[in-house]
Amino acid sequence: MSIKSASLTIVTPNLADTRKFYEEHFNARPVFDCGWYVVLRLTTPYQEPEICLMSPQEGMQAFTGGAFLNLLVEDADELHSELTEAGLTPMMPLEDHPWGDRGFGLLDPSGVIVYCYHPIAPSAGFEEYIIEQS
Template sequence: MTINSASVTFVTPKLEETRRFYELHFGARPVFDCGWYVVLRLAESGSGAEVCLMEPREGTAPFSGGAVLNLHVSDADGMYDRLVNKAGLTVLIPLEDHPWGDRGFGLQDPSGVTVYCYHPIAPAREFRKYFIEDDQDQ
């Protein structure tokens, strides 16, 4: 069996506000929208990455925190400049180099999801041993 894609759905009473956040700041566009459920494709991703938003329905609880949406970007500094310095979004996680091998920063969407934007950098020596080679494609 092959997994062709993956996405995440956040159940939120702030669907419209959250939708506008991703459309405005991440170039997202809807590829499905029935009002209470919307699939947003992140246009800047180049990979077809999607975020799904759903208003609470019977049997579903609203998102209550604890999730981080990681966005691997080509330039975290440029993204930071655009989103924080120019758009004025509030930073949760400051822009900095991390020893595990990324440079990134974090924001929060209107639903409470932490959006972490990063690009890879060389990991510090103590973290190199934790990387596992992916031999699936060899």
């Protein structure tokens, strides 16, 4: 088996606000839109990951929390500055983490935590847990 791509689908009654959040703050662009289901492509020079947003359909429960969308970025400090200047308030502060990243978290309108980070050297206590370097 060879996985060619992966995406996250968020079932949200706040589809319009969630879509606007990713389009305005993460350079997402729609590549499919039938009204109740939208595929947004995150435009980057490296790859084009997708986030899918969906209005709840009959008998379907909306997302109720507990998920992180992890975005590896070039410079978390720069993005943090851009997003806070745009009026967003991080729910997780920008800081170094001993497991080997510097990052911060935002809450999107559907309740997903968007964790933006870049790698840094892990502390000695976490080096033993690294199985493979990316």
